[in-house]
Amino acid sequence: MSKIDEERSAVQILIKQRIALVSRQWTARAARLFKTSGYTNAQRAPLYLLRDAPTGMTQTELATGLSLSEPTLSRRIARLLEDGLVSKHRLLGDGRANLIKLEPSGLQALHSSEATASRDRNLLFQGLSDEDLGVTLRVLNVLASRISGPVDIGGEPEGELASV
Template identity: 35%
Template sequence: MSLSDQHRFAMQVAQLSRSWRAELDRRLAGLGLSQARWLVLLHLARFDELPTQRQLAQSVGVEGPTLARLLDGLEAQGLVSRQAVPEDRRAKKIALSPQAQPLITEIEAISTQLRLELFSGITEEDLSCCQRVHAQILSNLEKR
């Protein structure tokens, strides 16, 4: 693969990521949540046990202070709560409130619909090939 092909591929991946997220953000705008906030809710919903604030920050891929500000806003909206950890006074576990579940269900439905639209016309074989390529690139990144 030539350097120009690699460059073009890298630019396409970056554009795909930005455009996909922008379209999802546009479709979710009516829910009154910023992209950062709905992303935190989705990550939080995927934990089997209540995560600490640090675990949630790692999952979302943001710094602790950034997550703290997002959680402040979500807490003010009544969507999450922070719970003390008895064995570590500094740690807080993050819980979804009951009001968050219908919102998460709607976010997931909108996200699923968009994904169905975006994957239209793509064969399983093409998708498998793309997944292998992306997995190899991610593996190469992790070796750094």
């Protein structure tokens, strides 16, 4: 392995470790941020998806959209149902499926928590240019698509990031 390859490998390892660390720290920060509202960031996530689905979503669609197992989502939905933020209805034509809809109180809870989240994001992203954010998003999108793809360590990676 050449010196350049070793340096690239070291940077890749640092990036992987940093993404994992930042993800855990962001989750912990969100927990502290929303502690007073009684909801975790994980409980707010279904509300975001439902906000953009005025006719509702099935639990399967929600689970897929959030990359969660259905049992995990069911526990989160149960809390949101209990608090009146969402409602559950049998899907017409398929009595086995449940349609989850955002209730007005859920939209209000999302709006008020989003104001807090927005202020926090502005603080965290302070000083980063639009270009910085664009490059970061492109890199994360490529990594996300590759992570969810097949594992093939024998092939050469595609040159999707050549312009980044």
